[in-house]
Amino acid sequence: MTATPGSEPDQPGLPGPLQFQLVLLRRMADHQPGLVEDALRELGVERAEMREANRRWQARARSPRARGGPGLYRSVLGPPEDVVRRRVGDLDCEALRWPVPLWPDLLFEVLTGAGGQVWNAWLVRAPGAAGPELRTLDDLRPWCCTVDEVARAFAPATPMEGTAPTRWRLAFTAPDATGERDRHVAEFTWGLLQRLDP
Structure with a gap:
C-alpha cells in the first residue's frame, strides 16, 4: 500500500x-x-x-x-458521523463524532475551536443512550462512565491534571455503600473511567 x-x-x-x-x-x-x-x-x-x-x-x-487539527482523526476514522455546533462560554466550537463499535453507547468526540484547533478528544455518551445511574462509589466501575457523567453525578467536581495527554483526573466527594462521604479521585483514559486512585 x-x-x-x-x-x-x-x-x-x-x-x-x-x-x-x-x-x-x-x-x-x-x-x-x-x-x-x-x-x-x-x-x-x-x-x-x-x-x-x-x-x-x-x-x-x-x-x-x-495533518493538524481534526485531520489527524479524519485520516484514520474517515468522515465524522455527526458534526454538532456548540457554544462554550463566549466561544463557538464544533464537535465531530464517530461511532466506536467496542462501546456502542459511546461516541468518540473531537471538539474543535476557531481555525480547526483541537480542544479535546475523548469518549462521550451517544445522544439517546442511557448512561449508568451513579449514586455511590460502588457504581463507579471501570469503563462504565465518562468524565462528564461523573462530574454531573457528584457535583461539584474538580478537574485535575492527568498523568498523560490522553488522561484526565477528577476529584469529587461521593458516599460509599454505608453512606459515609469522602473525597476521591477518579482517573480516565480517553474520557472513559479506568479506576479510583487509592
Missing part, C-alpha cells in the same frame, strides 16, 4: 476505525489489562497488533508533516 504524503501506510489488514480502537485500548491497558484482553478477543486481534497500531498512530501524530 502506498503512503500519502505526511503519513504512514495503514497497518495491513486492519481498517482505520479498528486501528483507532486499538490505540484507545493501548492506553487503557496500563490500568485495565484484563478488560483490554477481553476487548482484543472480541475484536479478534493480538496484543502485537495493538502495539503496532499504537506505534503507527504515534508516528502519524508526531510527524512534522502530519
Whole structure:
C-alpha cells in the first residue's frame, strides 16, 4: 500500500476505525489489562497488533508533516458521523463524532475551536443512550462512565491534571455503600473511567 504524503501506510489488514480502537485500548491497558484482553478477543486481534497500531498512530501524530487539527482523526476514522455546533462560554466550537463499535453507547468526540484547533478528544455518551445511574462509589466501575457523567453525578467536581495527554483526573466527594462521604479521585483514559486512585 502506498503512503500519502505526511503519513504512514495503514497497518495491513486492519481498517482505520479498528486501528483507532486499538490505540484507545493501548492506553487503557496500563490500568485495565484484563478488560483490554477481553476487548482484543472480541475484536479478534493480538496484543502485537495493538502495539503496532499504537506505534503507527504515534508516528502519524508526531510527524512534522502530519495533518493538524481534526485531520489527524479524519485520516484514520474517515468522515465524522455527526458534526454538532456548540457554544462554550463566549466561544463557538464544533464537535465531530464517530461511532466506536467496542462501546456502542459511546461516541468518540473531537471538539474543535476557531481555525480547526483541537480542544479535546475523548469518549462521550451517544445522544439517546442511557448512561449508568451513579449514586455511590460502588457504581463507579471501570469503563462504565465518562468524565462528564461523573462530574454531573457528584457535583461539584474538580478537574485535575492527568498523568498523560490522553488522561484526565477528577476529584469529587461521593458516599460509599454505608453512606459515609469522602473525597476521591477518579482517573480516565480517553474520557472513559479506568479506576479510583487509592
